[in-house]
Amino acid sequence: MRSDSLIKAVIIAAGLVLGLVLSATPSALAGQFSIGTWKTAQTIAPFYYADFVSGEDSVTVYPFTNPADQKNALLAGSLDMCGTTVAHAIHSASMGQPVVMVAALCNKSSALVVRKDAGIEAVSDLKGKRIGYVPGTMHEILLRETLSRSGLSAQTDVSLLRIDFFDMGLALSRGNIDAFLSGEPFPALAVEKGYGEILAYPYYKEAVGDINAGMLVTRDFVKKHPEKVQQLVTAHARASRHLARHPDQWLTRASAFGTQKSVLEKAAANMELAWDMDAAFVSRVRALGQRMQALGMIRRQPDYNALIDLSFVQQARKELTADE
Numbered sequence: 001m002r003s004d005s006l007i008k009a010v011i012i013a014a015g016l017v018l019g020l021v022l023s024a025t026p027s028a029l030a031g032q033f034s035i036g037t038w039k040t041a042q043t044i045a046p047f048y049y050a051d052f053v054s055g056e057d058s059v060t061v062y063p064f065t066n067p068a069d070q071k072n073a074l075l076a077g078s079l080d081m082c083g084t085t086v087a088h089a090i091h092s093a094s095m096g097q098p099v100v101m102v103a104a105l106c107n108k109s110s111a112l113v114v115r116k117d118a119g120i121e122a123v124s125d126l127k128g129k130r131i132g133y134v135p136g137t138m139h140e141i142l143l144r145e146t147l148s149r150s151g152l153s154a155q156t157d158v159s160l161l162r163i164d165f166f167d168m169g170l171a172l173s174r175g176n177i178d179a180f181l182s183g184e185p186f187p188a189l190a191v192e193k194g195y196g197e198i199l200a201y202p203y204y205k206e207a208v209g210d211i212n213a214g215m216l217v218t219r220d221f222v223k224k225h226p227e228k229v230q231q232l233v234t235a236h237a238r239a240s241r242h243l244a245r246h247p248d249q250w251l252t253r254a255s256a257f258g259t260q261k262s263v264l265e266k267a268a269a270n271m272e273l274a275w276d277m278d279a280a281f282v283s284r285v286r287a288l289g290q291r292m293q294a295l296g297m298i299r300r301q302p303d304y305n306a307l308i309d310l311s312f313v314q315q316a317r318k319e320l321t322a323d324e
Contacts, residue, residue, distance in 0.1 A: 044257075048239035123150035130179075140295075210272070
């Protein structure tokens with residue numbers, strides 16, 4: 001009986017261990033990383049992480065179409081790290097979600113586009129015009145900021161029309177809207193196809209500046225696996241630097257996502273691969289949060305000290321310097 005009981009106990013224990021392994025999040029499995037990002041030229045860096053981690057580690061990249069889905073997968077434990085817009089990170093943190101930004105992902109990448117030959121030569125000429133936008137995005141904030149700086153009210157002087165990013169070009173070419181503010185490659189595509197022209201690049205360095213997106217992990221992941229966070233951030237830094245130094249490779253690989261290389265080459269000057277963060281970056285994130293609250297996009301400011309952890313990029317700087 002004792003022997004049978006011992007055998008039964010061993011079987012039960014083995015089952016429990018197997019269950020824990022099968023239910024483990026990716027971060028609990030040594031050397032296996034799951035990353036979320038978009039399939040765009042400016043968010044391509046995670047697709048190169050595998051080239052910059054140790055040979056014993058593996059990286060699986062999962063493409064998403066919007067920042068919210070990536071963040072939700074991160075919080076559910078399906079991802080170790082994911083990309084998201086800085087605006088979405090602020091929004092998530094303001095709701096108390098345990099997200100931590102450990103690296104930048106990209107800067108710039110936005111443009112205000114108007115219909116070609118429409119006689120719109122300045123932002124002030126948009127008065128009475130129809131402008132396509134996606135609510136709750138960095139682009140909405142930049143659009144409202146641009147209009148305000150030119151003395152236009154987003155409520156009374158223009159008509160803001162909610163249009164998906166993928167439909168903005170068609171709407172502009174058909175004359176259904178007069179302008180849109182979107183991310184690359186759609187502005188460059190409008191120029192390439194001949195139906196649009198760039199009116200402005202809406203970056204205001206004394207305020208929000210050109211920040212765009214960053215890489216998130218969960219607070220729990222930072223606490224339990226800081227060495228893995230560092231591995232990923234350093235790989236991100238090395239991948240971003242490599243692509244910035246090899247633009248032809250960057251744009252050739254990015255063209256596989258569905259945008260012609262000729263369009264990406266036009267957009268390249270308005271796209272910046274990024275990884276580093278410093279006090280100036282944090283100041284711009286705070287400025288963005290203030291604009292979001294003023295616009296009613298968030299109810300309260302997040303704890304920026306909890307949202308942004310600079311320690312990993314600081315260490316990555318040392319490691320990249322050692323590479324030289």
